[in-house]
Amino acid sequence: MAEQAQGPPPARSRPERRADALVRLQGDVDLWVASADETGSAYLVPLSFYWDGATLTISTPRASRTGTNLARAGWARVALGHTRDVVIVEGSVETLEIGADRPLEDAHAEATGFDPRAEAQEYVYFRITPDTVQAWRESNELRGRRLMRGGEWLD
Amino acid sequence: MAEQAQGPPPARSRPERRADALVRLQGDVDLWVASADETGSAYLVPLSFYWDGATLTISTPRASRTGTNLARAGWARVALGHTRDVVIVEGSVETLEIGADRPLEDAHAEATGFDPRAEAQEYVYFRITPDTVQAWRESNELRGRRLMRGGEWLD
Numbered sequence: 331m332a333e334q335a336q337g338p339p340p341a342r343s344r345p346e347r348r349a350d351a352l353v354r355l356q357g358d359v360d361l362w363v364a365s366a367d368e369t370g371s372a373y374l375v376p377l378s379f380y381w382d383g384a385t386l387t388i389s390t391p392r393a394s395r396t397g398t399n400l401a402r403a404g405w406a407r408v409a410l411g412h413t414r415d416v417v418i419v420e421g422s423v424e425t426l427e428i429g430a431d432r433p434l435e436d437a438h439a440e441a442t443g444f445d446p447r448a449e450a451q452e453y454v455y456f457r458i459t460p461d462t463v464q465a466w467r468e469s470n471e472l473r474g475r476r477l478m479r480g481g482e483w484l485d
Numbered sequence: 486m487a488e489q490a491q492g493p494p495p496a497r498s499r500p501e502r503r504a505d506a507l508v509r510l511q512g513d514v515d516l517w518v519a520s521a522d523e524t525g526s527a528y529l530v531p532l533s534f535y536w537d538g539a540t541l542t543i544s545t546p547r548a549s550r551t552g553t554n555l556a557r558a559g560w561a562r563v564a565l566g567h568t569r570d571v572v573i574v575e576g577s578v579e580t581l582e583i584g585a586d587r588p589l590e591d592a593h594a595e596a597t598g599f600d601p602r603a604e605a606q607e608y609v610y611f612r613i614t615p616d617t618v619q620a621w622r623e624s625n626e627l628r629g630r631r632l633m634r635g636g637e638w639l640d
Contacts, residue, residue, distance in 0.1 A: 360568035364529035366521030370558060374519035374529065376568035403525060412567070413515035413531035444624075469599075 338468035344484060347465040348477050351417045354410045355381040359442060361419075362409040363388065365399030373399055378442035379408075380434075386419065386458040387426075387438050389446040400456050401425050408458065418464045421481075426455040493623035499639060502620040503632050506572045509565045510536040514597060517564040518543065520554030528554055533597035534563075535589075541574065541613040542581075542593050544601040555611050556580050563613065573619045576636075581610040 342350070361379050366372045373395045380387045386408065390397045400406055400423050410417040428435065428447055438455065439445035446453030463478035465471075477484060497505070516534050521527045528550045535542045541563065545552045555561055555578050565572040583590065583602055593610065594600035601608030618633035620626075632639060 362517055362529065362564065362568065364519040364521075364527040366519075366525045366527040368525045370521045370523045370525050370554075371560070372519040372521040372527055372554070372558070372562055374517065374562045374564055374573070376564075376571055399525075399527070403527070405526070407527055407529045409517065409529055409531075413517065416531055418529070 338470055341471045341474065342467075344474060344477060347471075347475075348483060351410075351463060351465045351477060354417050355386070358410050361386070361388075363396055363400075364407045364409075365396050365403065367395070367399055368402060378444055380438040380441035382434070382437065384459070386421075386460070387434060387455055388458070389438060389442075389444075389453050389455045391449075391451045392454045393452070397454060397456075401454075406456070406458050415467050416465065419458065419460045419462070421459045421461040424457045424459070426457055428453065428455070431455075493625050496626045496629065497622075499629060499632060502626075502630075503638060506565075506618060506620045506632060509572050510541070513565050516541070516543075518551055518555075519562045519564075520551050520558065522550070522554055523557060533599055535593040535596035537589070537592065539614070541576075541615070542589060542610055543613070544593060544597075544599075544608050544610045546604075547607045547609045552609060552611075556609070561611070561613050570622050571620065574613065574615045574617070576614045576616040579612045579614070581612055583608065583610070585610075 359378050360376050362374060363377050364372060364374050375396055377388045377390060404423050406423050407420045435447060460478055461481050462476065464475040465477055466475040514533050515531050517529060518532050519527060519529050530551055532543045532545060559578050561578045562573065562575045590602060615633055616636050617631065619630040620632055621630040
């Protein structure tokens with residue numbers, strides 16, 4: 331007699347999660363960006379991103395809360411996907427002025443459908459180099475959610 | 486001759502956005518919680534919530550980063566929905582110990598499918614009273630995104 335399905339599907343293996351995370355990084359357009367100011371006031375917005383295979387690039391007005399916070403902290407925590415299928419990336423943030431890396435700016439505009447170079451307001455780019463990557467769906471996937479540590483994908 | 490659709494649909498009116506936001510508050514199960522510590526290090530996780538018609542209640546381990554951050558800050562910024570259909574709520578946070586409000590705890594367990602009172606680890610509840618609510622889909626809805634200010638729904 332076949333067993334009936336109960337609760338969430340079985341937890342994915344680490345290679346499965348890594349493959350799924352890479353699909354999101356390559357195919358998704360938006361992510362959630364958490365940031366904070368020096369007093370510990372947290373902020374959260376959705377932004378579009380470009381993934382070049384190793385780093386995430388986002389762009390936002392220099393004077394915005396997210397822009398100020400990321401430039402200050404030099405570190406970001408971002409989330410891709412949905413609340414029950416999440417990929418969370420943390421890593422260092424490099425601020426890039428417009429004009430500093432034109433191929434990257436072109437690729438960002440193509441991936442996001444938005445070109446901050448055409449805006450009246452002053453934008454900057456932030457390039458995030460992943461240090462840790464986690465992925466989980468339901469609570470049965472909390473164990474084993476870490477896919478990258480110290481910038482290295484785990485086997 | 487009918488005009489062809491271009492770009493996103495027309496921006497919703499404020500009453501439409503408020504109605505859509507209330508549907509999410511009443512029907513969604515999860516949200517994104519941004520928080521930060523006193524040094525300005527930002528954090529971000531998905532959590533389940535319960536909406537009682539006026540406040541949002543979430544629960545997380547007391548010793549977790551989100552738990553520590555929310556208890557310290559007494560303020561939260563949370564996001565419901567998707568990156569292109571977002572409801573963002575900011576408001577003050579009240580920490581409720583387990584046992585402090587049993588009807589609320591029962592309602593939270595029923596809404597989320599998760600009962601922190603049954604966990605070995607020590608959980609607390611955080612009740613968020615909205616001060617501001619914003620809702621937008623695409624960039625054409627950034628104008629007019631504010632639906633609540635100072636705890637009052639805007640007409």
